Amino acid sequence: MPNASSSVSHPRVAAIVGPYTAGKTTLLEALLFAAGAIPRKGSVAAGTCVGDASAEARSRQMTVEPNLAHCDFLGEPWILLDCPGSVELAQESFSTLMVADLAIVVVEPDPARAVTLAPLLKFLDARRIPHLLFVNKLDKTSIRMRDLLAALQQASSRPLVLREVPIRENDTITGYVDLVSERAYRYGEQKPSDLIEMPAEIRPRENEARQQMLEAIADFDDALLEQLLEDRSPAPQDIYALLRKDIANDLIVPVFFGSAERGNGVLRLWKALRHETPHHDATATRLDVNADGGALSATVFKTLHQSHTGKLSLARIWQGSIAENAMLGGKRLGGLYRLMGGHVEKTALAAAGDIVGLGKLDDIATGQHLNGDGLGRNIADWPEPAPPVHALALHTTDRKDEVKLTAALAKLHEEDPSLIIEQTAGQLLLKGQGEIHLKLAIDKLQQRFNVGVHGSPPLTAYKETIRHGTQQHARFKRQSGGHGQFADIKVEIAPQPRGSGYKFINRIVGGAIPKNFIPAVDEGIRESLQRGPLGFPVVDVAVTLTDGQYHSVDSSDQAFRTAGGLAMSEGLPKCAPVLLEPIHAVSFTVPNEYTAKVHAIVSSRRGQILGISARDSWPGWDQIDCYLPEAEMHDLAVELRSVTLGIGGFSTRFDHLQELAGKQAERVVEDRRRALAA
Ligand SMILES: Nc1nc2c(ncn2[C@@H]2O[C@H](COP(=O)(O)OP(=O)(O)OP(=O)(O)O)[C@@H](O)[C@H]2O)c(=O)[nH]1
Ligand SMILES: [Mg+2]
Secondary structure, eight states, X not given: OOOTXXXXXXXXXXXXXXXXXXXXXXXXXXXXXXXXXXXXXXOTTTTOOSSSOSHHHHHHTSOOSOEEEEEEETTXXXXXXXXXXXXXXXXXHHHHHTTOSEEEEEEOSOGGGGGGGHHHHHHHHHTTOOEEEEEOOGGGOOOOHHHHHHHXXXXXXXXXXXXXXXXEETTEEEEEEETTTOOEEEOOSSSOOEEEOXXXXXXXXXXXXXXXXXXXXXXXXXXXXXXXXXXXXXXXXXXHHHXXXXXXXXXXXXXXXXXXXXXXXXXXXXXXXXXXXXXXXXXXHHHTOSTXXXXXXXXXXXXXXXXXXXXXXXXXXXXXXXXXXXXXXXXXXXXXXXXXXXXXXXXXXXETTOEEEEETOTTOOTTEEEOTTOOEEEOTTOOOOOOOOEEEEEEESSGGGHHXXXXXXXXXXXXXXXXXXXXXXXXXXEEESSHHHHHHHHHHHHHTSOOOEEEEOXXXXXXXXESSOEEXXXXXXXXXXXXXXEEEEEEEEEEOOTTOOEEEEEOOOTTSSOGGGHHHHHHHHHXXXXXXXXXXXXXXXXXXXXXXXXXXXXXXXXHHHHHHHXXXXXXXXXXXXXXXXXXXXXXEEEEGGGHHHHHHHHHHTTOEEEEEXXXXXXXXXXXXXXXXXXXXXXXXXXXXXXHTTTOOEEEEEEEEEEEEOHHHHHHHHHHHHHHHHO
16 A cells, blocks of 8 residues: 555656566556556557657667656556666666666566676665566567576575466466466456456466465565464465565565566556555665755756757655756756656646756756755765776767867766766777667767767777887987077987886986986987887887087077987887787676686687686676787677677776787788878
8 A cells, every 4th residue: 555655746666677678668658558648559669659769769779768757557646767778778777776666677588588687686686676577578488487587586686576477378378367366367468457267277386386475475574474384374465565565675576477568467567566666755765865854855867968958957856846946056947847758848846756857957967966955965875887898989070070079978978977088199089888888879979969970999009119229329410591400419228127118317427418408308209209110109218318419509409309309210210119019907797607708709809818706796607807908809898798698797907018029010010100191
């Protein structure tokens, strides 16, 4: 039963999450249709779903950002949030889950894919977010539910508890028996199920599954345990009450099933949501967000930049209400909006429980909390964006667009903090979670922000150094017009240990070169080291200035700078220059059935395995540490995902530079020569 705080004006929020293509957007459509909120069901393929509202989502037939739908079910208000399933867009789902009262985890009926749930279930369990599982697509499988459950259980740290058992006819699932009410139903096509007499042959299975459900609940309730030991049957309302309590505390995870496409099991799911979803005040307590004591408490979980509203901060209100002309933090709100799929419309007032768009809160970011003063504080434990695993160098088609690009990128980062922008060595890098993630960002830059831009694989940050030293004499002398230019230096060039960079040593004695010219020599050398004989920055060299000459009139800083450069361009080629390539320390995490595949990927990319160990607190997962050349890492995320059902991950950091010789080095130097000549 809804508790006292659930007056009709306080919606509850359920987030629909789960792996890519499990059927989340189709399930949202089915839930809305079953609740009477839409007159007919749209389809993902036809681009007519409430969920996949944006152009980017429709063209890919996949959800690319959370979509929100309001509806009423049996007189109570709800907000359903359809989240993207792609691991590359996980940040969007994780942020949305932070403000949900409950998560519906949609699952494929395939034991082989159960492992893909692990990261999501870990996230939910770590934050104790109440959730249930909905096994979808039962119209096209005859899977044994207990086999699937056993596989799914591997991915969950909480006990998964079947709430219904399937009824089969000729290998298709045609209905179910509810394990609390012990009633049997036959599925209808796009209509509610019919109550039927329980088929006699299902009895033993029903008894067994019901017993397992009761035992799972009894693990958290002594009175029920006693009842079971005495062989007494508990009353349905007692079971419902215990289930509600255990789900709210994320102690158990009930499992439902059906077919979103056919609308089977959808009403059953609605009833479970209605009975078992906690209310906003319970969620606020779980998140500890009402502690500030102000009249208002709200959390921003998503930031959008839209052409007609400007910046829009999507917030869940926990306490108090927000009016369209409210003052927040001394500033008037730039509009209050209600969202439904792709539609945004103005609204006058929003109360606790609701999710609204707050207009033009320039200083507020995703993950911040608003109190009575409207000031933001960061919510503890807000999900950190995963470190980037894929990068592209961005190029504008028109140079004039560069300023526009920078502004648009800042907005994209605000919308999605897992998109990272980095300016390094003359390249503008866009980094993120994979190919789809970055391609989506480029589409948005082109279509929403009107910036002509394309991406290319980033250049590898090669360096070069020398194998032995030399002595070099450089003289710069020019007579033109009035007074000329003159500088003469003698230097010793010597290799240094890896990682020591560049060192300048002045050993001039007796004023062969006046002191004030010496920094100019150093500068000239530094400049010249930006591009060595192979075309790359030179590192790990020491240059000692040993002697020189000057002219009292013709010498200048400029002349000594030039002489410094000359000494390098003439001296370095004699020192056996050698290419250095950046090597990264990479740490893969995959279910251990994929460890051998990672091994193969590392070998094929000139990598070196450093160690394989069991991943800390992830049973069944391995961590594989290795060195990999940066040049071999561009599409690493793409290959790793393709061989690990999309869930293998890795983190990477630059570790050291390593000599590269032979054919590979020749090719790199040749490519560089051509690029510089172009
Ligand atoms: N047979 C069958 N197909 C389904 C069912 N539900 C969804 N599908 C199909 O599965 C595909 C993916 O469905 P979506 O609803 O887009 O899945 P999603 O989980 O929202 O996918 P992402 O947003 O990309 O993560 C579509 O082709 C659907 O028609 C179902 O119950 N039965
Ligand atoms: Mg979807």
